[in-house]
Amino acid sequence: MQKVIGETKKAFLTGNEAIAWGCLAAEAEIMFGYPITPQNEIMHYWTRLAPKYGKNFLQTEDEISAGFTVCGALQTGLKAFTATAGPGNVLMQEPFGMAEAMRLPFFAIIQQRGGPSSGTVIYSQQEVSLTAHGGNGEGHRIVYSTANHQELYDYTIKGFNTAWKYRFPTFLLGDGYQAKMREPLEMYDPSDRGIEIIKPFPLIGLEGHIGEDREPQHLRNIYSLEEELYDVVLKYDSEYDSIKAELVEFSEMQCEDAEIIIISHGVVSRAAEDAVKALRAQGIKAGCFRPITLRPFPREQLLAVIDKSNAKKMLIAESAMGQLERIVKYEIYGQTLPVETLFMPGVGIIDYDLINKVKSII
Amino acid sequence: MWVTEQNVARVVEAYVGEYASGKSEMAINRALELKNQGRQVTLVDLDTVEPFYTLRPLQDKLENLGVNLICLSAKDSFGLGETGAMLNPKARWALRHEGDIILDIGYGIHGAKTLNLVEGANESEELKILLVINYTRPMTNSRERIKEYIKSFDRIDGIIANTHLANETTVEIIKKGNTEIAAVAEENNLPVVYMAVDIRLAEEVNQHEFEIPIKFINRYMPEAIWS
Numbered sequence: 078m079q080k081v082i083g084e085t086k087k088a089f090l091t092g093n094e095a096i097a098w099g100c101l102a103a104e105a106e107i108m109f110g111y112p113i114t115p116q117n118e119i120m121h122y123w124t125r126l127a128p129k130y131g132k133n134f135l136q137t138e139d140e141i142s143a144g145f146t147v148c149g150a151l152q153t154g155l156k157a158f159t160a161t162a163g164p165g166n167v168l169m170q171e172p173f174g175m176a177e178a179m180r181l182p183f184f185a186i187i188q189q190r191g192g193p194s195s196g197t198v199i200y201s202q203q204e205v206s207l208t209a210h211g212g213n214g215e216g217h218r219i220v221y222s223t224a225n226h227q228e229l230y231d232y233t234i235k236g237f238n239t240a241w242k243y244r245f246p247t248f249l250l251g252d253g254y255q256a257k258m259r260e261p262l263e264m265y266d267p268s269d270r271g272i273e274i275i276k277p278f279p280l281i282g283l284e285g286h287i288g289e290d291r292e293p294q295h296l297r298n299i300y301s302l303e304e305e306l307y308d309v310v311l312k313y314d315s316e317y318d319s320i321k322a323e324l325v326e327f328s329e330m331q332c333e334d335a336e337i338i339i340i341s342h343g344v345v346s347r348a349a350e351d352a353v354k355a356l357r358a359q360g361i362k363a364g365c366f367r368p369i370t371l372r373p374f375p376r377e378q379l380l381a382v383i384d385k386s387n388a389k390k391m392l393i394a395e396s397a398m399g400q401l402e403r404i405v406k407y408e409i410y411g412q413t414l415p416v417e418t419l420f421m422p423g424v425g426i427i428d429y430d431l432i433n434k435v436k437s438i439i
Numbered sequence: 440m441w442v443t444e445q446n447v448a449r450v451v452e453a454y455v456g457e458y459a460s461g462k463s464e465m466a467i468n469r470a471l472e473l474k475n476q477g478r479q480v481t482l483v484d485l486d487t488v489e490p491f492y493t494l495r496p497l498q499d500k501l502e503n504l505g506v507n508l509i510c511l512s513a514k515d516s517f518g519l520g521e522t523g524a525m526l527n528p529k530a531r532w533a534l535r536h537e538g539d540i541i542l543d544i545g546y547g548i549h550g551a552k553t554l555n556l557v558e559g560a561n562e563s564e565e566l567k568i569l570l571v572i573n574y575t576r577p578m579t580n581s582r583e584r585i586k587e588y589i590k591s592f593d594r595i596d597g598i599i600a601n602t603h604l605a606n607e608t609t610v611e612i613i614k615k616g617n618t619e620i621a622a623v624a625e626e627n628n629l630p631v632v633y634m635a636v637d638i639r640l641a642e643e644v645n646q647h648e649f650e651i652p653i654k655f656i657n658r659y660m661p662e663a664i665w666s
Contacts (some may be wrong), residue, residue, distance in 0.1 A: 090576070261604045
């Protein structure tokens, strides 16, 4: 097979481009999409790259359709994907739910924008609840919240593999700032890093006679009886539970002796790391914790970090009105460390905001 | 001969090129350079696709430095929303302004077509269209790709070699990239007007020989939070 990336080298990219290249490196075959800022350049770049590498693209009439066409293509064994944002993410909850029900290897990129509704086209962290727990089911999903362009590339590759390995809908949760920012990253061929790309496989039209050569393939999103559905949801839940430990990812910085722990995710965690360095330089013992997987959440890891620290408080900071905070509080129920918050819905948080907030609460 | 302060009444330049190639940075630096020569300068933000991500955050700063800036301010864009991709009427008539005009043309090849919307652009004898190329950008990271990229434009009058890798730029990266760009430019009979170099690398770069004239630039765009 033609190597897409070739020799590993540093390149200067926007986040959306890093994702489009990551999709190529992950051997994706087709994108179905509908334009919405701030994910547009994923589509634009994919459509520029697609003819050069024998890939395909279809612009559908809306996001509902884009999501369902992905569901269809996945069943035929095509490595398909989509990308969306904001109200598009809302519309796609229905196909995401179908993927959850039928256990389709659905990988989608979400570039968060301001809300509610069309909000702004620019930036937010307001799609956490929707992406991690949306739909009319149990939110059996896997959500990676990235913080820089290297991660956009890395987790795009990883996201496809996760989706095809576990067959739970998998999301790369970025945002408008990450989409548009420009920074250097290393683009590599996954095989050069020992990453094996999982080959797609068909879920329908399988070889052999049903009942003779093989069992029927039941891909269902509707059941006649409540007991049937109940059994399926319990089965999915136990399967999801059993893979949590191998899926959770987090990063932590200088929490061992920290008196205050800043908890943030995504692009805000970059500000948190800068804030910790600045606060430490001023003699304030700060540390930070960042869940990389928002679902499943690194619960045990956060509890362990808190236990090992000298924290008197934690500060949850996000560009939303408490969407991360609700997850954290739920996950570490019983932990009595006082929680302070810095909520800036739809607005960027920089180190300065965090430094000032920390100084005002310690 | 290339346009300089001495041989032309006014400077009218349009900066085009790949998304994130450094067009805005080149345009800002050029506008300030002309301003510092005591000239009257109008800098026009011509990104009609996503006017919210471009020069807007630098508006106050650039205006305080004496540049007349035409872009959509928060007030101008009230009610525009996402579907408000539109041509700022002030930008449409930009060439009728007195003094030097620097046009920052956003959004790649498709953006370059925006120039057709500027009154008098196609007829102007003053207008120079300058293509900004950064060799570290994946779509322009080889001779073949640069050649292919140049072909996608109807008209280019000159090339600016702007090979940078943000804070990780080294002299080696600059040298390698700009040499390749210059080779393709020569093949296409296009002048390389200058190579842009981050002023923080001035000392190091000055120890090397380059055939292309060097222009040291300051970076303004990192002040926009997404840059």
